[in-house]
Amino acid sequence: MKGMDEERGAPVGRRIVLGMLGLGAAGVAVGSSLQRGVTRAFSPVNGIGDVLPAVGGFRFYSVVGTVRTPRDLRVQVDGLVGRPRGYSPAELAAMPQTRVRRDFQCVTGWRVPHVEWSGVALPDLLDAADVSPRARAVRFHSFDGTYTESLTLDQARRRDVLVATAMQGKPVSHDHGGPVRLFVAPMYGYKSLKWLGRIELTETVHPGYWENLGYDVDAWVGRSNGRDDAPT
Numbered sequence: 525m526k527g528m529d530e531e532r533g534a535p536v537g538r539r540i541v542l543g544m545l546g547l548g549a550a551g552v553a554v555g556s557s558l559q560r561g562v563t564r565a566f567s568p569v570n571g572i573g574d575v576l577p578a579v580g581g582f583r584f585y586s587v588v589g590t591v592r593t594p595r596d597l598r599v600q601v602d603g604l605v606g607r608p609r610g611y612s613p614a615e616l617a618a619m620p621q622t623r624v625r626r627d628f629q630c631v632t633g634w635r636v637p638h639v640e641w642s643g644v645a646l647p648d649l650l651d652a653a654d655v656s657p658r659a660r661a662v663r664f665h666s667f668d669g670t671y672t673e674s675l676t677l678d679q680a681r682r683r684d685v686l687v688a689t690a691m692q693g694k695p696v697s698h699d700h701g702g703p704v705r706l707f708v709a710p711m712y713g714y715k716s717l718k719w720l721g722r723i724e725l726t727e728t729v730h731p732g733y734w735e736n737l738g739y740d741v742d743a744w745v746g747r748s749n750g751r752d753d754a755p756t
C-alpha cells in the first residue's frame with residue numbers, strides 16, 4: 525500500500541519545536557511503522573495520541589501536488605436530493621456558522637492541538653437539499669480531481685462535521701484546502717477533504733482515496749473501529 529508519508533508536504537510551525545524536544549523522531553517513527561501494515565494502521569496511533577504531549581504542527585498534504593480551484597468556485601450539493609444547488613464561498617460564509625475547536629490528528633502520528641474551524645454544519649446543507657430517503661451515504665469530491673471521501677448519512681448529520689470556510693479565525697488558506705474544505709472533527713485528518721467541490725448523496729458508501737489504499741472507512745479518532753485486531 526502507498527503510505528501517507530509519500531505525500532508531498534512541508535512541515536510547518538511548531539513541528540520544528542517538536543524536533544527540538546526530541547519528540548519529532550518518535551512521531552516519525554510511529555508514522556513510518558504505520559505504513560508497513562494496513563492491519564496495524566490505527567491502534568498504535570490511538571496509543572500515541574494519549575502519551576505524546578500536545579505539541580505539533582500541520583503538514584500540508586496534497587496527493588496530486590499543486591491544486592487549482594476555479595475563480596467562480598461553487599460547492600455543488602447533488603445526487604440523491606430533491607433540491608440540488610451550488611454554494612459560493614461567500615454564500616456559505618453568510619449562512620449560520622458553527623464553530624468547532626478540536627485537535628487535528630493525522631493517522632500517521634502528527635497532531636495539532638485545539639484548532640478552531642468554522643463554517644456551515646453539514647446537516648444544515650443536507651436539510652436544505654431535501655435528501656432522498658434512498659440516500660444512505662455522502663461522497664465528497666475535491667477540485668484536485670483525485671481525492672474523494674465518504675461518510676454514512678448518520679455520520680454526515682453530526683453537527684461537528686463542517687463545510688468549513690474559516691480556520692483559526694481566518695479564511696481557510698489555499699494550502700489548507702480553501703476556500704472551502706471539509707472538517708470531520710471526530711475522525712482522522714484524511715476524512716477532512718480539501719478543496720471541496722461537490723457533496724454527492726449516494727445510496728452506498730464509496731470508500732475514499734486513502735480507504736482504497738487500505739485505511740479504515742470509519743476513521744474515528746480514539747476508537748477501536750470494531751476491528752478484530754484492535755486492542756481492547
Ligand SMILES: Nc1nc2c(c(=O)[nH]1)N[C@H]1C(S)=C(S)[C@@H](COP(=O)(O)O)O[C@H]1N2
Pocket residue numbers: 528531582583584585586587588629630631666668671699700701712713714715716717718719
Ligand atoms: N484533497 C485532499 N484532501 C486531503 C488530503 C489530500 O491529500 N488531498 N490529505 C488528507 C490528510 S491525510 C490529512 S492529515 C489532512 C491534512 O490537512 P492539511 O494539509 O490542511 O494539514 O488533509 C486531508 N485532506
Ligand SMILES: [Mo]
Pocket residue numbers: 528629630631632713714
Ligand atoms: Mo493524514
